Amino acid sequence: MTSYFIAGASPLGGEPMNIVLTDGLIAGIGDDLAVPGGAAVVDGAGLVALPGLVDLHTHLREPGREDAETVASGTRAAAAGGFTAVFAMANTSPVQDTAGVVEQVWRLGHQAGWADVFPIGAVSVGLGGEHLAELGAMADSAARVRVFSDDGKCVWDPVLMRRALEYVKAFDGVIAQHAQEPRLTDGAQMNEGVVSAEIGLAGWPAVAEEAIIARDVLLAQHVGSRLHVCHLSTAGSVDLVRWAKARGVEVTAEVTPHHLLLTDEYARGYDPVFKVNPPLRTAEDVEAVRAGLVDGTIDIVATDHAPHPREDKDCEWAAAAFGMTGLETALSVVQQTMVDTGRMSWADVARVMSAAPARIGRVSTGPRAQGRPLAAGEPANVTLVDPAARATVDPGRQQTASPNSPLRGLSLPGRVVATFLRGRPTVLDGRPRQADAQEVR
Amino acid sequence: MKHLLSTADLSRSEAVTILDTAAQMAATQERAVKKLPTLRGRTVVNLFFEDSTRTRISFETAAKRLSADVINFSAKGSSVSKGESLKDTALTLKAMGADAVIIRHQASGAPHTLAHAGWLDAPVINAGDGTHQHPTQALLDAYTMRRHLKGEVRGAADSKGVIGRDLSGLSVVLVGDVLHSRVARANVALLHTLGAQVTLVAPPTLLPVGVDVWPCAVSYDLDAVLREHQPDALMMLRVQRERMSSAGGGFFPSPLEYSRLYGLDQRRLDMLPGHAIVMHPGPMNRGLEISAQAADSPRSVIVEQVANGVAVRMAVLYLLLAGTSGTEGA
Ligand SMILES: [Zn+2]
Numbered sequence: 001m002t003s004y005f006i007a008g009a010s011p012l013g014g015e016p017m018n019i020v021l022t023d024g025l026i027a028g029i030g031d032d033l034a035v036p037g038g039a040a041v042v043d044g045a046g047l048v049a050l051p052g053l054v055d056l057h058t059h060l061r062e063p064g065r066e067d068a069e070t071v072a073s074g075t076r077a078a079a080a081g082g083f084t085a086v087f088a089m090a091n092t093s094p095v096q097d098t099a100g101v102v103e104q105v106w107r108l109g110h111q112a113g114w115a116d117v118f119p120i121g122a123v124s125v126g127l128g129g130e131h132l133a134e135l136g137a138m139a140d141s142a143a144r145v146r147v148f149s150d151d152g153k154c155v156w157d158p159v160l161m162r163r164a165l166e167y168v169k170a171f172d173g174v175i176a177q178h179a180q181e182p183r184l185t186d187g188a189q190m191n192e193g194v195v196s197a198e199i200g201l202a203g204w205p206a207v208a209e210e211a212i213i214a215r216d217v218l219l220a221q222h223v224g225s226r227l228h229v230c231h232l233s234t235a236g237s238v239d240l241v242r243w244a245k246a247r248g249v250e251v252t253a254e255v256t257p258h259h260l261l262l263t264d265e266y267a268r269g270y271d272p273v274f275k276v277n278p279p280l281r282t283a284e285d286v287e288a289v290r291a292g293l294v295d296g297t298i299d300i301v302a303t304d305h306a307p308h309p310r311e312d313k314d315c316e317w318a319a320a321a322f323g324m325t326g327l328e329t330a331l332s333v334v335q336q337t338m339v340d341t342g343r344m345s346w347a348d349v350a351r352v353m354s355a356a357p358a359r360i361g362r363v364s365t366g367p368r369a370q371g372r373p374l375a376a377g378e379p380a381n382v383t384l385v386d387p388a389a390r391a392t393v394d395p396g397r398q399q400t401a402s403p404n405s406p407l408r409g410l411s412l413p414g415r416v417v418a419t420f421l422r423g424r425p426t427v428l429d430g431r432p433r434q435a436d437a438q439e440v441r
Numbered sequence: 442m443k444h445l446l447s448t449a450d451l452s453r454s455e456a457v458t459i460l461d462t463a464a465q466m467a468a469t470q471e472r473a474v475k476k477l478p479t480l481r482g483r484t485v486v487n488l489f490f491e492d493s494t495r496t497r498i499s500f501e502t503a504a505k506r507l508s509a510d511v512i513n514f515s516a517k518g519s520s521v522s523k524g525e526s527l528k529d530t531a532l533t534l535k536a537m538g539a540d541a542v543i544i545r546h547q548a549s550g551a552p553h554t555l556a557h558a559g560w561l562d563a564p565v566i567n568a569g570d571g572t573h574q575h576p577t578q579a580l581l582d583a584y585t586m587r588r589h590l591k592g593e594v595r596g597a598a599d600s601k602g603v604i605g606r607d608l609s610g611l612s613v614v615l616v617g618d619v620l621h622s623r624v625a626r627a628n629v630a631l632l633h634t635l636g637a638q639v640t641l642v643a644p645p646t647l648l649p650v651g652v653d654v655w656p657c658a659v660s661y662d663l664d665a666v667l668r669e670h671q672p673d674a675l676m677m678l679r680v681q682r683e684r685m686s687s688a689g690g691g692f693f694p695s696p697l698e699y700s701r702l703y704g705l706d707q708r709r710l711d712m713l714p715g716h717a718i719v720m721h722p723g724p725m726n727r728g729l730e731i732s733a734q735a736a737d738s739p740r741s742v743i744v745e746q747v748a749n750g751v752a753v754r755m756a757v758l759y760l761l762l763a764g765t766s767g768t769e770g771a
Contacts, residue, residue: 189549197651198449200549200573200626205650269557270550314558316527318548318571 003027004423005035009044009384011374013346019049021380024422028376042428046388047417050350052084052381054370055327056147056176056254056357057230057302060086060117062108063101064093069307069401071105074327075114077305077400079426081327082383082416085116085370087361090127091152097122097133099141106143113435114426116370118363121145123164123175127153132163139171146362149176151230152277154212156182161216165225172362174226174252179212179237180204180278189318191264191279199268201317204279206234213237217244217251228360229253231304233278235288242297252360254302255289257326257333258406262286266406272313272320273406276306293352294343300357303330307402324406328398332412335387340413350374368422380423389415399432444556444565445757447574448631456634457607460584462756463749464600470506470752479763480509483540487513488530489568490546495723496568499747500543500577503754509762512537527551531560539563541762549573549623564761572621578722579627581753582676583608583635585746589718590673596716598745609636612670616642616663616703617678617730620649620692624722625678629657642666644703646692647684663703667712675713676720677705677731696729705735718742 006019011029020027020036027036035041055078061069069077071088078086088105090096096105102119109117121138125131127150138145148168155161155177164175185208190196192203213229217240220227229241232253241253258276263283266274274280292298306323313320334353338344344352358364358371372378392411395403419427426433442455451459469477485504487497497513504511516530527546534542541564544552549571556565569575591606592599613632619625619641632639639657641648652659660666667675680699685691693699700706705719713719719731719741727733736743 192650194651194654197649197655198626200571200623202572203650270553314528316546316548316551316554318550319527 003036003039005039006042006044009047009049011049013048021423024380026376026378026380047384047386048346050383051354051374052383053082053353054357055083055086055303057304058086059306060088067309071108072112073401075112076432077327079114079419080399080432082331082419083115084381084421087118087120089151090120090122095122095126097125099137102138102143102145103141119143120147120149123148123150123155146173147176151178154178154180162219166223169225174228176228176230177216178230179209181208181211184208190267191281195264206236209234210236213240217249221249227251231256233259233281235285238288238292238297252299254300255298256304257330259289260337261333270317272317273404275320275322276324277322300352301334303327307400308404310403313404324404325400329407332414335414380420382420384418386415386417445576446552446567448576448579448627453634459756461604463584463753466755467752475506478508480507483509485509485511485541486534486539488542488544490516493545499750500754503751528560535561543568545569569623573623575623575627577754578624579631581750583631584749584753585742586674607635611637612672613637613674614640614672615676618647618680619643620647622678629655640666644693671714674718680730704730706732707734710735
């Protein structure tokens with residue numbers, strides 16, 4: 001089967017159109033297209049068509065923590081969530097700090113075939129924060145790394161950060177910073193504020209994020225390089241990025257679905273499923289990141305999908321791991337918080353979850369481009385979502401190998417009905433569809 | 442009341458009931474035969490992940506005076522990083538048929554998790570968790586304050602005349618490391634519920650960000666508070682010496698400076714009204730937060746706090762367990 005005929009779906013929520021996918025490309029979009037011979041017909045009535053989603057911040061855990069997730073299970077979860085590409089964070093074991101490891105992850109992604117996997121390279125050797133990793137070798141490798149991050153740890157040393165920002169200019173790279181001043185967050189467990197004071201958990205102050213962002217935007221300006229701020233979580237961070245952009249600094253920023261939806265009030269029950277880094281913040285911060293996403297201060301939504309096996313969350317709060325899954329609920333959270341509230345259109349969703357992350361990660365050109373418009377001649381990366389559907393989140397029925405969804409039991413709008421990766425359905429009728437070996441290109 | 446996890450969960454009437462029950466328990470402890478048959482056949486587990494001989498012995502004594510069987514389960518040394526041990530321990534205790542679990546843990550919220558994670562059905566009593574809560578300490582403090590400050594004669598001990606009363610109208614000042622103190626959090630919530638006016642006094646570094654919404658006043662100036670509030674009770678919190686050498690060079694410059702600004706010495710003792718009592722949850726750092734003179738003065742009820750602890754813990758065990766049926770069908 002090389003052709004699909006999507007009948008009557010609404011591209012970016014607009015007028016219903018027929019969309020023809022042939023040989024990996026969008027052959028045509030229009031209301032008068034005929035079904036090509038041999039094409040499989042997909043009923044698109046009531047569905048919104050989006051360009052395949054791109055996640056700039058995913059933890060696939062392989063190599064090293066295959067008990068939490070593998071490249072295969074993580075990318076299957078990505079496909080189920082409507083993603084056609086994910087950027088795989090570097091904090092694996094071994095760390096993705098050499099050409100060999102990033103090529104291994106890239107190859108695993110290619111073999112699994114659920115979504116394009118773009119490995120992120122570590123900034124420093126072993127995430128140690130002392131010596132630059134071989135950024136050039138990773139950039140030149142088959143994995144073509146353009147995004148570098150010590151995520152999980154902050155590139156704290158200002159000299160190392162400056163050197164990294166400068167060095168990646170040679171290949172148009174970007175440093176994605178996990179902004180967390182380590183000394184201000186020693187032993188930190190949750191947002192520092194009213195709730196932490198009352199429930200007695202060590203605080204992670206907003207200033208620990210904001211101080212690093214302030215420093216980094218100034219460094220990026222000074223050396224004329226690109227900075228990307230990972231999982232921005234505070235109102236003050238939004239203000240800083242807004243200020244930096246107004247000054248012409250080449251800075252981009254992301255917010256996670258959980259920071260768009262949840263607050264630190266959820267920590268009150270000491271359920272470690274709500275333990276995440278950076279922590280859930282206050283209602284004022286949630287409103288600020290929503291407003292920042294609307295006005296373009298925040299460029300993208302990225303999941304920070306961080307799977308953990310059950311035992312890492314089945315314990316007292318302080319002993320639990322940081323992180324939550326997100327690939328399969330991201331689009332629903334964005335629909336609930338931004339679209340259903342009237343603050344963003346589906347075209348905006350396509351921008352913040354597909355076009356902009358692909359552009360930041362420098363994967364939006366070439367024959368295997370991601371984040372392209374829905375238009376004839378473009379790669380057939382298409383996600384069909386039913387915005388009228390509602391479902392209760394059940395981690396046991398998700399594709400990710402880990403159960404740590406903070407949205408467990410919550411009813412959310414939107415359901416991914418189909419995901420096409422270069423014309424091949426990775427999800428059809430809402431179910432993942434394993435590729436045949438010869439289908440994987 | 443199924444568990445006792447936080448004083449913030451207690452209503453005024455629940456708290457007063459515990460204090461009244463403690464008074465009845467205390468009365469039985471004046472008899473020659475102290476042991477009551479109330480919890481015969483019931484098994485109470487002392488689950489201590491953190492060393493505290495004082496608290497453990499107090500709970501053990503309370504349980505034994507109610508004729509319960511006590512199992513001391515010391516899990517100290519199981520580090521926080523091996524967190525699953527809490528679950529495994531809970532499953533073990535369930536299999537052993539524990540009727541109540543008293544837990545002390547270095548992690549805030551561990552008793553809450555033990556009570557609500559579905560590992561265990563038994564009532565859970567928080568014997569101190571991290572920097573969160575220590576409800577029985579606050580209850581014994583309230584009990585002590587009520588005895589001395591709400592009877593016929595202020596400052597004189599009275600257990601019977603105070604039955605049914607709360608702490609309304611009392612002014613209570615807590616001094617010291619509020620940031621790291623579960624005793625402070627437990628006391629602020631309970632004292633507020635019982636109607637007392639609470640003032641916290643500490644250097645700004647030892648107050649949590651977010652303290653401004655607590656139901657109490659906050660001051661950095663102990664002398665001014667003593668002068669202006671003329672408190673009925675003054676509680677000195679323990680200052681751990683390692684707080685002087687932690688990140689950022691410590692929370693205060695030196696023990697000497699701390700004592701000078703926040704310690705209770707004879708001069709400050711003399712500033713208190715005649716009936717006022719001096720309290721300390723122990724163990725004391727004599728010479729740091731409290732001078733020997735103050736600790737041993739007639740105003741000090743610190744030793745009595747320890748004795749009252751047994752009565753209060755008997756009351757809590759009684760109220761949580763006596764109404765339920767034991768696994769042995771006692
Ligand atoms: Zn991060």
